[in-house]
Amino acid sequence: MGSLDRSLIAGLSVFEGLAATDLDRIVGQARSLRIAKDQPVFEQEQEAHSFFLLLDGHVRVVKSTPDGHEVTVRYISPGELMGIAHALGRTTYPANAIAAVDCVALAWPSHLWPTLAANFPSFSANTYKTVGSRLQDAHTRVIEMSTEQVDQRVAHALLKLVKQTGKKTEEGILIDFPISRQDIAEMTGTTLHTVSRLLSAWEDQGLVKSGRQKVTVVEPHRLLLIAEGRAEKS
Amino acid sequence: MGSLDRSLIAGLSVFEGLAATDLDRIVGQARSLRIAKDQPVFEQEQEAHSFFLLLDGHVRVVKSTPDGHEVTVRYISPGELMGIAHALGRTTYPANAIAAVDCVALAWPSHLWPTLAANFPSFSANTYKTVGSRLQDAHTRVIEMSTEQVDQRVAHALLKLVKQTGKKTEEGILIDFPISRQDIAEMTGTTLHTVSRLLSAWEDQGLVKSGRQKVTVVEPHRLLLIAEGRAEKS
DNA sequence: CGACGCCTTGACGTTTATCAACCCTCGTGG
């Protein structure tokens, strides 16, 4: 499998600035694995034995609250790291990670992190850069939840997904994995009912096309107006 | 300034695991500064020239949105790092930091970070551990905003402040810096009106005592019940 | 002493969750 993987991997931003031999040395210590749709990659509170690099597929990261609510923290796309608890001084995973579709990933034993970080400074710097942008994302999310109405938050979430995983089709830009109203609700802190109503309304206005576990954004620009609260109400 | 500072500093968790000479080497490269109440330590979008260690006082970290809302990200207490944008691959500060009271801090030029991190691995590990717990905090905040009602969030915020900066008094535990209804509103994503009503109601029930820019928690345990949604409505 | 900043409280309206009922469609097993 080596060579196919390597060509896929070399261009990833996690490995930016690494010499080819270093890259081989790092990747050589990983095992590759596949995760079937709806199977967990890792689970909340579990011992963080490995960290992962998603090569193909999409993974949903979810936190469960004691009282049964589920909040989706983020979706992981190919090329992104996940489960890097160890780099942040944690010994357990902070959330559940579930394959939204069949996935392929590389996994490193967590105990390798200190050595890898010490030997390959640009690998470590790249990693912390993604940590930084996740912290940023989380704060953005807090701000959205604090200051925006539900329709704005849902619009923002759709646009983020489109940017992350959008795939051009004849009808518009499709979010490239199965996503339900419930999923969107868990990303935006609302209920599937409200999401359903919003999508219905937007479909009537020609902004989106949606179906069973499928959303296509037809007019990103108008959706952005809603996201920014600069759209007159219907 | 050396000796007085050093005894204060040696016990801080950021410096855990460092030899005394290493600590001197690190602290020796910092300059100490004082910030007057209501003055900025650093500002959003500004070039991140330095990172800081708060020695005394309290700093409020706030993000401003384009449309004029302000969201308080966190309060920094003595012993905590702030402005560590550089360690996360950013070149500008992500938020405003404002002294809630007169403060004392150490400041290192940001460009020292890579060398410090490389030379003192436990310093770097400690730093990333605090980054990890802030990421954690941010996610907790998102979850609270997604699943809890305003009264629960305000109760949680007060309890967090009490834990962070609580000072025992005869009447209960006092939050040890001036904090207005507006400030609490900005932490919890609500309005000063709602916070005022809640505090009034809680005061009637003997849970808290509050006055101008001052909150004392009298019965943390009952407040926790509210925070967890396990309290019957008045 | 006056004015500004902070706090309080009432009345009202909107947003959005909740409750309830129903439809559609896809996949599975008889």
Place this chain on the structure above:
DNA sequence: CCACGAGGGTTGATAAACGTCAAGGCGTCG
């Protein structure tokens, strides 16, 4: 191959939670 069942989606009615608007009080600092 068809029937049916579960999971996903839609939509209406209702009500609660909370923001908004408005007015006024109180204390503190210049």
